[in-house]
Amino acid sequence: MNAWKPKHQRLVLVALALLALVGAGLLAAYALRNQASYFYLPEQMLSDPPAVGQAVRLGGMVEQGSLETAPDGVTLTFAVTGNEGSRVPVRFSGIAPDLFVEGSGVVAEGRLGPDGTFVADTLLAKHDENYVPRELQEMDEHQAAKMAEETTVGIE
Incomplete structure (x- = not known):
């Protein structure tokens, strides 16, 4: 025979569910x-630098x-600037994205390395709202729309 009323059983189940959710979140x-x-x-980065070796984004x-490209052809060095004229030197070894250029x-x-140089594993280039892929630059608006339609056919 069950000694608990249905109201108390529901209350205990809700409490256990909340406890399980908090535990999963933690x-x-x-x-x-x-x-x-x-x-x-x-x-x-300059005023309050992260710990040396801590993974961050700049x-x-x-x-x-x-x-500048090093003689090995894959190591790039450059500086990232901010709004206040601040400047952080960066070193990256690998293939840079196509949109990666000075001024972008x-x-x-x-x-962050011990010498103050940011050692990048990945570069993500940002573009402005007027970006047009190289493949579409020579096309007029109608041709570009047709190509976009052809590439999305069957994707659902």
């Missing part, structure tokens, strides 16, 4: 604590005249 937060990547602007503009926006994922 477990997820604990598991992801090292996966979080904080975003820094150049002025923030966002800003690629300084004009700062982009960039988000670099990586770590």
Whole structure:
């Protein structure tokens, strides 16, 4: 024979469900604590730098005249600038995105080195709202619309 009233049974089930949700949230937060990547602007990176080796993102503009390619052909050095004239040197080894040029926006994922240089693992180039892919630059509006329609047929 059940000694609890249905009202009390529901209350206990709701309490257990809430406890399980809180526990799952805490477990997820604990598991992801090292996966979080904080975003820094150049002025923030200089005024309050992250710990050396901590994974962060650095966002800003690629300084004009700062982009240099090392003799190995895959290592790039450049500076990321912010609004207040702040400047952070960056080193990246790999293939840069096609949109990555001086004067454009960039988000670099990586770590701050002991010498103050940001060592990027990944570069994400940003483009303005007027961006047109290279393949579509030579086409008129009608041809571009037709190509876009052909590439999306069957995707649902």
